[in-house]
Amino acid sequence: MSLRVYNTMSGKKEEFQPLVPGRVGMYVCGVTVYDYCHIGHARANIVFDVIFRYLQFAGYETVYVRNYTDVDDKIINRANERGVSSRAIAEEFITAFDEDMAALGLVKPTYEPRATEYIEKIIEICAVLIDKGFAYEAGGDVYYRVDRFSDYLKLSKRNMEEMQAGARIAPGERKENPMDFALWKAAKPGEPSWQSPWGEGRPGWHIECSAMSSSLLGDSFDIHGGGRDLIFPHHENEIAQSEAASGRPFAKYWIHNGFVNVNQEKMSKSLGNFFTIRDILQQYDAEVVRFFILTSHYRSPIDFSDRNLVEAQAGLSRFYEALLHAEQMLAGATEETGESTLGSELEAKFREAMDDDFNSALAIGHLFEGVRTMNRLAGTKKFRNKADPVAQVRDLRETVLSLGEVLGLFNSAPARWLEKVKLAGLERLDITREEIEEQIAARLRARAEKDFAKSDEIRDELAARGIELLDGRDGTSWKLNPTH
RNA sequence: GGCCCCGUCGCCAAGUGGUAAGGCAGAGGUCUGCAACACCUUUAUCACCAGUUCGAAUCUGGUCGGGGCCUCCA
Numbered sequence: 001m002s003l004r005v006y007n008t009m010s011g012k013k014e015e016f017q018p019l020v021p022g023r024v025g026m027y028v029c030g031v032t033v034y035d036y037c038h039i040g041h042a043r044a045n046i047v048f049d050v051i052f053r054y055l056q057f058a059g060y061e062t063v064y065v066r067n068y069t070d071v072d073d074k075i076i077n078r079a080n081e082r083g084v085s086s087r088a089i090a091e092e093f094i095t096a097f098d099e100d101m102a103a104l105g106l107v108k109p110t111y112e113p114r115a116t117e118y119i120e121k122i123i124e125i126c127a128v129l130i131d132k133g134f135a136y137e138a139g140g141d142v143y144y145r146v147d148r149f150s151d152y153l154k155l156s157k158r159n160m161e162e163m164q165a166g167a168r169i170a171p172g173e174r175k176e177n178p179m180d181f182a183l184w185k186a187a188k189p190g191e192p193s194w195q196s197p198w199g200e201g202r203p204g205w206h207i208e209c210s211a212m213s214s215s216l217l218g219d220s221f222d223i224h225g226g227g228r229d230l231i232f233p234h235h236e237n238e239i240a241q242s243e244a245a246s247g248r249p250f251a252k253y254w255i256h257n258g259f260v261n262v263n264q265e266k267m268s269k270s271l272g273n274f275f276t277i278r279d280i281l282q283q284y285d286a287e288v289v290r291f292f293i294l295t296s297h298y299r300s301p302i303d304f305s306d307r308n309l310v311e312a313q314a315g316l317s318r319f320y321e322a323l324l325h326a327e328q329m330l331a332g333a334t335e336e337t338g339e340s341t342l343g344s345e346l347e348a349k350f351r352e353a354m355d356d357d358f359n360s361a362l363a364i365g366h367l368f369e370g371v372r373t374m375n376r377l378a379g380t381k382k383f384r385n386k387a388d389p390v391a392q393v394r395d396l397r398e399t400v401l402s403l404g405e406v407l408g409l410f411n412s413a414p415a416r417w418l419e420k421v422k423l424a425g426l427e428r429l430d431i432t433r434e435e436i437e438e439q440i441a442a443r444l445r446a447r448a449e450k451d452f453a454k455s456d457e458i459r460d461e462l463a464a465r466g467i468e469l470l471d472g473r474d475g476t477s478w479k480l481n482p483t484h
Numbered sequence: 485g486g487c488c489c490c491g492u493c494g495c496c497a498a499g500u501g502g503u504a505a506g507g508c509a510g511a512g513g514u515c516u517g518c519a520a521c522a523c524c525u526u527u528a529u530c531a532c533c534a535g536u537u538c539g540a541a542u543c544u545g546g547u548c549g550g551g552g553c554c555u556c557c558a
Contacts, residue, residue, distance in 0.1 A: 011488095013500095031558080044558035074556070156553080162486045163554070205556090227558030228489095234557095257558070258489090259551095266552085295497065295507075301490080301551075311496060311508050318507080325522080353498090362498050365506035372506095372523085379523060452517055459519075470521055479521085 003058060003355045005223075006299065008231060008254035009155055013357055018222045019252065024055050024062040025221035027213040027251070029230055030112070032069040033093035034078045036276040037100050039289075039304055040260045040267060044227050046290055047257045047298040047358075049106045050407055051225070054354050057406045064109040065216050067209065068094055070116050071202055076191055086192050090114075100277040104286050105408050111216050115208035119194045122203045122211045125245050126183045126196075134244040138174035140186025140199045146179045149240045155254060156232035181237055183207045206237035213251075214242060224251035231256060258301045267304075275304070284309050285421055287409060291316045294360040294407055313421065315368075316409070319400070322371040324414035326397040329378040330390065338391030343399035346370045350403050360407060370400055418479075425480040429466045436467055440476050443469070 003016040018024050028048045031041055048066070055062045070090035079086040094114075115122075126142050129135035134148050146152050146160075153160060160179070167178035182204035187193030193200040203211075213221065219242065226235065235254065242250040259266075262273040280289060292312035296302045346366060353362035374396040377389045384390065404410030412420075426433060439458050446454040459469050463481070470477050 029558080032556090038558085040558045042558085047558090072556095157487060158554070159486060165485085168555095229553070229557055232487095232553070233555090259558075261551085264550095292496095297498080299489090300497090303496090307508095308496065314509095315496095315507050321521080359498075362505070365498065368506050375522060376524090447517080450517080456518070463520090468520055471516075471519080472521080477521095 004357055005253055005255060006357045008256050014253070016253065018060065019220060022059070022061060024060045024223065025065075025217035026052065026055070026062060026223040026225065027065045027067075027209070027217055027221060028109075028224075029209060029226040029234065030067045030069065031097060032072050032074055033090045033097060034072065034074040035093065036096055036278055038267065039262075039275050039277065039280060040227070042100075042104055042277050042280070042289065043260050043293050043302070044257050045101060045106055046104060046293050046408070048225050048255075050294065050360060051223075051255070051298075051358055052109070053107065053406050053408065054358060058351070058355075063111070063217060065111045065113065065213065066109040067212050068097070068112065068114045069205070069208060070094065070114045071192055071208075072205060080190070090116075103281055104277065105290060105411065107408075113212045113216065115203065115212070116192075118208060118211040118215060119203065121215050122184075122207050123194075123196050125207060125211055125214075125241065126198075128245045129183065129241065132244065134240075135183055136176065137198050138176075140201060141174060141182055142184035142198055143175050143180040144183055144237065144240060146177060146181070146240065149244050151243065152240050153232075153236060155239055156236050158232060181206065181233065183241070206234055207241055209234070209238050210241040210245070213238075214246065219246035219248045219250070221251055223253045223255055225255040225257070228256045228258060257298045260302055260304050262304045264303055264305075284313065285316075285417075285424070287412070287417070288313045288316055288421075290408055291364075294409070295364055297361050298358060317418065317421065319367070319371055319404075319410060320412075320414040320417050322375050323397060323400065323410065324418065326374055326378050326393050327414065329383055330394055330397070333384045333390045333394075335385060335387040335390045338387030338389070340388065340392040340395035342370075342373065342392050343395035346396065346399050347403060350406075354406075363403075363407070367400060367403060370396055374400070422480055425466075429480070431465055431467065436462065436478055440469065440478065444476065 004013045005016050006013045026048075028044075031037060045066075048064075052062060052064045068090070071086070075086045075089050079089045082089070126135060129144065130137060130142065133145070135142055135144050153163075164177075164179055169175050169178045173182075184196060184198060184201050184207070185204055186198070187200040187202060191202065193202050213224070224235065224238075231254075239250050261267060262275065265273060267273055267275070288309060289312075292304075292309055293302065295312065295315070302308075346369075349366040350363050353359045353366060356362070374393055377383070377393050377396075380386065380389055383393075401410055423433070439462055443455050443458040446452075446458065462469060462478070466481050468479050468481050470479060
């Protein structure tokens with residue numbers, strides 16, 4: 001089975017064949033660093049984090065580039081509002097971004113370039129484009145001449161006439177055509193600027209990605225990713241710049257992730273349903289957020305809501321509880337001679353799912369089935385003395401863990417993770433662990449005296465407050481009712 | 485207006501021609517003092533209509549409903 005990916009350019013799933021066999025170059029548009037990241041950024045970055053991990057797992061030597069846009073109108077505006085330099089704003093939010101991504105458990109890309117580190121390359125591309133007639137200078141600005149690039153709009157499949165009907169030239173711009181876009185902007189007072197053949201100025205938004213991708217991955221590379229909203233104009237313009245400048249095809253596969261809605265509505269500041277990653281991690285475990293995102297296909301829209309997150313937590317807990325149980329059962333196992341093929345069977349299904357355009361939702365479905373098998377085996381009578389079941393549970397546990405690693409899941413020690421989620425939930429329920437333990441002790445006394453009425457009363461009271469008691473061989477433990 | 489996407493069990497969500505994965509919730513059972521956990525069993529013909537086909541949730545056309553992009557945006 002080989003990898004197939006959905007390519008926005010063709011609108012179809014295609015056989016994945018990298019330019020150089022066994023190697024992949026992937027460029028993903030990062031963020032403009034002027035504010036904290038929101039749940040939408042979390043999704044995009046988690047999606048490409050998993051694609052990166054899976055490509056490596058599938059044996060591709062992968063170079064992953066994700067940039068920081070650290071010079072931009074929004075950064076400048078924010079800097080002016082606060083009366084600090086735009087560089088200070090950029091630094092502040094690059095640090096915040098790094099913290100957020102680390103909190104979400106993302107691996108580091110191979111390269112994380114900043115636009116301002118590639119000014120020379122940007123100027124070079126602008127000059128080449130002017131040379132070739134694809135761009136022109138006007139009053140210190142440099143614009144891309146859209147009419148000259150016959151493949152323009154091939155990615156977004158839009159219609160030039162229609163687009164022009166609605167396009168306007170903003171005051172101060174000196175465009176030949178309203179559809180032309182800025183490659184270089186003449187400096188205004190107080191703005192960060194660099195010396196160029198056209199005077200002091202700064203790069204436009206799109207050119208930086210052309211500069212960084214060609215510098216780090218070459219003129220042609222395999223995968224270019226980002227959110228759906230970047231298809232037009234950003235990615236369309238990148239294609240126009242890069243292909244016109246190099247005369248060679250730009251990215252081979254275009255991968256775009258779907259949006260995040262909040263309670264069925266588009267997320268926006270005006271609706272007040274705008275959540276930063278920081279907000280969310282106050283309330284939910286990072287792995288729950290990741291799990292939630294990966295249980296839908298990356299191209300589908302997803303709905304961020306309390307109900308959905310609570311469900312995700314219940315699902316992830318099922319994995320950790322099974323992992324914990326398997327660990328405990330294995331700890332006392334005496335048989336070492338059994339055999340198992342269950343792990344490799346599970347891995348084959350997992351690969352098949354992920355090979356089909358990174359279908360993480362299906363892959364997780366297979367993992368759930370693996371968990372059920374594992375639970376069933378570990379629950380058989382005299383389990384510890386049975387050679388094959390012991391080997392099978394051990395095999396499944398290791399496989400679930402290693403495949404989970406590809407998705408960035410199950411990284412925590414099960415007991416610790418379950419404990420952490422439990423304690424976090426307690427704060428919300430307004431009950432302390434001491435209180436619960438006192439109640440458990442009281443109930444145990446009642447049970448010892450066979451006063452089951454009292455015992456049940458205590459249990460029901462706790463249940464009403466969201467705490468479920470579990471009587472086990474080694475005494476009574478408790479857990480939170482996730483749907484309480 | 486242009487381009488694009490979606491409508492699968494109470495909820496979430498896979499499935500793009502061969503007769504509907506998985507999770508949550510629910511029901512019955514095993515276990516349990518009774519429960520919970522875990523396990524077993526169980527719950528859909530895929531918005532609607534008309535076509536194509538031996539055969540369609542999957543293809544085509546239409547209807548209804550929802551959403552996105554077209555201005556900065558993951």
